[in-house]
Amino acid sequence: MATKTTTKKAATTKSASTTKTTKTPAKKNAAKELKDLFEDGMKDIYWAEKALVKALPKMYKNATDKKLKTAIENHLMETQVHVKRLEDCFKSIKKKAQAKKCDAMQGLLDEGKGIMEETKPGSVRDAGIIAAAQKVEHYEIATYGTLAAYAKILKENVCLKNFLATLNEEKKCDKLLTKVADIGLNSKAL
Numbered sequence: 001m002a003t004k005t006t007t008k009k010a011a012t013t014k015s016a017s018t019t020k021t022t023k024t025p026a027k028k029n030a031a032k033e034l035k036d037l038f039e040d041g042m043k044d045i046y047w048a049e050k051a052l053v054k055a056l057p058k059m060y061k062n063a064t065d066k067k068l069k070t071a072i073e074n075h076l077m078e079t080q081v082h083v084k085r086l087e088d089c090f091k092s093i094k095k096k097a098q099a100k101k102c103d104a105m106q107g108l109l110d111e112g113k114g115i116m117e118e119t120k121p122g123s124v125r126d127a128g129i130i131a132a133a134q135k136v137e138h139y140e141i142a143t144y145g146t147l148a149a150y151a152k153i154l155k156e157n158v159c160l161k162n163f164l165a166t167l168n169e170e171k172k173c174d175k176l177l178t179k180v181a182d183i184g185l186n187s188k189a190l
């Protein structure tokens, strides 16, 4: 059976270079330099972190497991520091701290809300909350990884230091959530 599926898939595989599509036209205010992309990324994650400060208490309230509740509570404290670090970054590049709506984070938070609505409180909802929270952490890890790489090229050392400090905390939070799930939450949710 597996071989059949693979063969079928291979037969329908399309290559990017031969697929008919068009190039995306740039908006008038589109970024020209890496510096612009860097600032845009900062505005985007600034919005996202502030949205998380509002969303995490809701996740806390909906979680049942003690370890999960503690992990969310601790990460809420860290997230408030992430907001503060970004404000320091804006200051160091002599720009006003500005938030720009992050559609990706809004989508992830909407998905998290949906998971809570679709699960009964207890271990199943907890498992759903962990899944939603880890998607958020992975988004943050990708974002801060990119911003740190840009900061390095642009020699924005204050930003680089702050992004790496936050990146480290996002990674730790992600690992902790995996641990909480592995300890027994997922098997309790069976």
Ligand SMILES: [Fe+2]
Binding pocket: 049, 078, 079, 082, 140, 166, 170
């Ligand atoms: Fe964060």
Ligand SMILES: [Fe+2]
Binding pocket: 075, 079, 136, 137, 140, 170, 173
């Ligand atoms: Fe985070």
